[in-house]
Amino acid sequence: MKTVPENHGFKEMAAFPLLEALLGRRSRRFFMGAEIPDGVFAYASKRSPLPLSELEKMLVVSACGGNTAWNNLIYRAKRYAPHISNYAGSAGGRTFPSAAGFHTSQTFFTDDDGVYMLDMRDAPSFGPMLQDGSLNLDAFVDNVRKRVRRISQGRLKVPSEVPYTEAHNTWVFNKPSTLVVFPVGDLAQHVLLNICYMLQNGLVLHDDINGRPIPGIERFGDIVDVKSTWPITFMEQWSLSEITVELATSCYAGTLMLQAMGLGGWMFNGVDAFSVLGASGNPEVPGLGFRYDADERWPYPNPTGLEGVMEGYCPPHYPDMRSAVEALCERKFGPGGPYHPETPGPWKDSRRVRSAAQAHDERFRECVAHQAQYLFDTFGKFPATVPSMFMIMYLQAHHLDPDFYDAFYEPGSYLRTHATHMANWHPDAKE
Numbered sequence: 416m417k418t419v420p421e422n423h424g425f426k427e428m429a430a431f432p433l434l435e436a437l438l439g440r441r442s443r444r445f446f447m448g449a450e451i452p453d454g455v456f457a458y459a460s461k462r463s464p465l466p467l468s469e470l471e472k473m474l475v476v477s478a479c480g481g482n483t484a485w486n487n488l489i490y491r492a493k494r495y496a497p498h499i500s501n502y503a504g505s506a507g508g509r510t511f512p513s514a515a516g517f518h519t520s521q522t523f524f525t526d527d528d529g530v531y532m533l534d535m536r537d538a539p540s541f542g543p544m545l546q547d548g549s550l551n552l553d554a555f556v557d558n559v560r561k562r563v564r565r566i567s568q569g570r571l572k573v574p575s576e577v578p579y580t581e582a583h584n585t586w587v588f589n590k591p592s593t594l595v596v597f598p599v600g601d602l603a604q605h606v607l608l609n610i611c612y613m614l615q616n617g618l619v620l621h622d623d624i625n626g627r628p629i630p631g632i633e634r635f636g637d638i639v640d641v642k643s644t645w646p647i648t649f650m651e652q653w654s655l656s657e658i659t660v661e662l663a664t665s666c667y668a669g670t671l672m673l674q675a676m677g678l679g680g681w682m683f684n685g686v687d688a689f690s691v692l693g694a695s696g697n698p699e700v701p702g703l704g705f706r707y708d709a710d711e712r713w714p715y716p717n718p719t720g721l722e723g724v725m726e727g728y729c730p731p732h733y734p735d736m737r738s739a740v741e742a743l744c745e746r747k748f749g750p751g752g753p754y755h756p757e758t759p760g761p762w763k764d765s766r767r768v769r770s771a772a773q774a775h776d777e778r779f780r781e782c783v784a785h786q787a788q789y790l791f792d793t794f795g796k797f798p799a800t801v802p803s804m805f806m807i808m809y810l811q812a813h814h815l816d817p818d819f820y821d822a823f824y825e826p827g828s829y830l831r832t833h834a835t836h837m838a839n840w841h842p843d844a845k846e
Contacts (some may be wrong), residue, residue: 424677424839427832428474429552431675439674439830442681444587445820446813451586458819464592465814465844466527470556471676472594475812477559478672479596479665480522480533483508483550484540485761488753488768489515494616501772502612504604504746506753506760507538511664514657516753517608520600521725522665523703525571527591530703532564532724537751540759566724571595572701573690579700581685588686588811596810597691598665599703600658603719603803604728607736607743609654610783611775614638618645620786622793624800629789635782647790651801659807666810677832677839679815688806692718705804706731710795717796718804727804729797736787736797740780748774 448464451457467475486508489500503516513519522533541558542551573579575588589595613619619632621644632641666682673680689695693705694716705718705725720726733739748754754772762768775783791797815836820828837844 422839424836425470427835427839428672428675428677431832433671435830436671436674440670441828442683443679443815443820443829443833444681445816446587446590446593446679447816448592449587449590449816449819456823458822460816461818462816464590465841466592467594467678467812467814468840471678471812471840472524472526473556473559474676475594475669475672475678475810476522476524476533476563476596477556478510479524479669479810480535480598481510481555481559482535482538482541483510483555484542484544485759486516486753487761492616495773497771498773499768499771501747501754501774502608502615503753504608504743505537506751506758507535507540509535509665510668511661513661514605515608515612517605517657518661519602519605519608519658520598520661520665522596522598523566524594524596525589526594527570529568530566530571532566533559534562534564535559537746538562539751544761564724566703566721571691571703572699573686573695574700579687579690579695584683584685590813593680593811593813596666596669596812597806598662598808599692599725599804599806600662601720601725601727601803602654602658602801602805603739603797604743605658606651606654606798606801607728607739607783607787609650609657610786611743611779613645613650614779614782618643619782620645620647620650620790622789623648625793629786631785635778635785638778638782647799651798654798655801655805658805662806663808666808669810669812673810673812674830675832677815677830677834677836678812679833680810680812682808682810684807684809686809689715689718691806692804693721694718708796712795715802717802719796720804725804729803730791735784736791737780737784739797740784740787744775744780748772 447462448460450459492500505518542554575585580588623646670682691702693702694707705721707716707718709716726732728739756766756770790799815833
């Protein structure tokens, strides 16, 4: 059954050329109902604010975080051939890439009605790809609808004012009628997966901050050369960089969708991430409401998760790091995981492919947990030097006010999809 209408705007979006989306991508911040009170761009919109329709909202959120059927995994590493690589955390593919298939992020968004999470991180494939390699767009969008969870009523409580919003965004960010999408990464889980990755490739951590090996690491000389090491700071900075790419490409995918749909908006990082997560320190600015800790050893508070919604793979959400390692292995090798024999896949013999991965044995898990627990015990949190939960990029979507651009720009400042958006998507709306 069709879940999306056959209107002209939708058809135009579906056929919109990728090259036009790439070359026509711009930050188009001025929306219907907006106002710039002063300066060279002083202007007050003559149009009433118009929230995105439910379909428009689902299309943008789908672009940022939707499931795109099964991922293909990584096939081979000489070190442990003929077993396939077993790095991935998720069996499903998404609209953005993730380092080694870790997929540790979740997609949050807010509008006038509430704050939501798209619970897609461990979702199975929404359906098979068609024989020509294309996807069923109706099923893709409908799958997103079914996996949206409302966290709270009303718009995200982060005001458009300094210090919560950078000065150049105070007139435009998170205003009535806008949609804001912001992926959040579980950096604790990402670092844990990288410790596994390192061990699989013959490396263990070295405490370069205190200038010493991890005490007791010599006990694992039977499975790894304990003199082959990565510094803690480098490994955690590397993990931070990897998860930043994941979050950024999520928003960039949404940005390309804005061009195809003819919506205004832009991707940016000019909002205080700690306030958005819930660590503003101001009860009037609760953000997402993630729990957090503070310690005089740390430069910033450390958000760790929201109970029942998105919990970091670290204490206090797990009693210790060994428990977090067990949960990680269950995600990878348990039912629905990328290396469980019964998890379907895109191959002609998916059971054979998924069974070709080697599960982490007891000795491997013990070594990973030993290193992770050392970080937590020594530095008071996990990871040691970067936040447990991390976010950096936002995507705002809104209805463009073309009058502003006509007043200040030469022709060509917006695309044909923007020029025809209201007629194609909202033919009954009063402008």
